[in-house]
Amino acid sequence: MDAIAGNAGPDQTPHHRVAALSVENVSHWFGKRQVLRDVSLHVPQGRVVALLGPNGAGKTTLFAIVTRLYHSRTGTVRVFGCDIHQDPSRALASLGIVFQTRTLDPDLTILQNLVYHASLHGITRHQTQERCVMLLKRVGLAERMDDKVRNLSGGQARRAEIARALVHRPRLLLLDEPTVGLDVASRSDIVADIRGLVREDGLSALWATHLLDEVDSDDDLVMLHEGRVIASGPVRTIAQQGDLTATFRRLTSDRRIKENA
Structure with a gap:
């Protein structure tokens, strides 16, 4: 059986592995309402990065910018080192996308x-x-x-x-709430499918979700809340005492308190 993922390009030698996805200081507005605020994140090659945030955090808007459905006001987006604005055809050719809507x-x-x-x-x-x-x-x-x-x-x-x-x-999968509306068994199957692709075929994946049980302890994690990255790094580092739920609640609560002060 042939491999799922595409062939490695010249930018993927063992000594020079650029990020599968690099988002730097991206901001976006709808009219006067700012929905993303200096968002930066990186998806290493061959890894799952969970983009965790409640509904309305800005996850879908970020995906729309990465896929060029929206044009960001500020910042840069690169796919395997290729700028999506300077060379969109090459960048998008490396992307596989599963949108939230069917x-x-x-x-x-x-x-x-x-x-x-x-x-x-x-x-x-x-x-x-x-x-x-x-x-x-x-x-x-x-x-x-x-x-x-x-x-x-x-x-x-x-x-x-x-x-x-x-x-x-593609070499990079973007998945925007891929299990929304599914029952528990179907959700579990989808999660297993994606992790199998990453593990067995070397794909990279950015998985947007608001469900904490879809985040694995070995994942890299980006927490997005009200358009801002409030935490980023390995799950084991971010989750205090191994409790990701409590950490997420504390960080989002702290953010609201600071902004209302």
């Missing part, structure tokens, strides 16, 4: 959705058919590939979106 065409089959996505990246049906089937096997949907998306469960649709995001062999 984006599969419900009237197409799973396989048709993947093949169509491949065509948008200039990959012909002949070139991509085998890969699409392989990816669907990987996420446990090979037997459903000819089913229309509208007949899938929420968890199955999410797994199909993950497979679609991998069709063009």
Whole structure:
């Protein structure tokens, strides 16, 4: 079976490994309302970084900036060292994206959705058919590939979106609340799928979530609250006495107290 991830480029030698994603001092406004304030974060190659924050923290806005749906007012974003504004085609080619909102065409089959996505990246049906089937096997949907998306469960649709995001062999996955609306078992399956891809195929992943139980103790963590990064580093370092929930509550409470003082 071929590897899921793309081939390593010249910037990934063992002695010079740039970050898979580098966000530096990014701010953004909607009108007069500032929703991101000097946000900086880094996703190392081959790692999961959890972007943890409550609803409204700015996670989706940050993802929209990284994917160039929005243009940031300040700051820089680089994907494997490539600036998304100076060379967007090259930068975006390395990204696989699973948005919070569902984006599969419900009237197409799973396989048709993947093949169509491949065509948008200039990959012909002949070139991509085998890969699409392989990816669907990987996420446990090979037997459903000819089913229309509208007949899938929420968890199955999410797994199909993950497979679609991998069709063009990206090296970095962006996942914006990928388990929202799913039951506990489906959530667990999605988490396991993503961590398996990172562990076995060398992908990097930025996982946005508001659910603390989706953050692993071995992850790197960025806490985002009201558009600001309030903590960043290994989970084991940030979580005082091993209690991430209590730490998150304290940090967000401290922030509100300071701003209201």
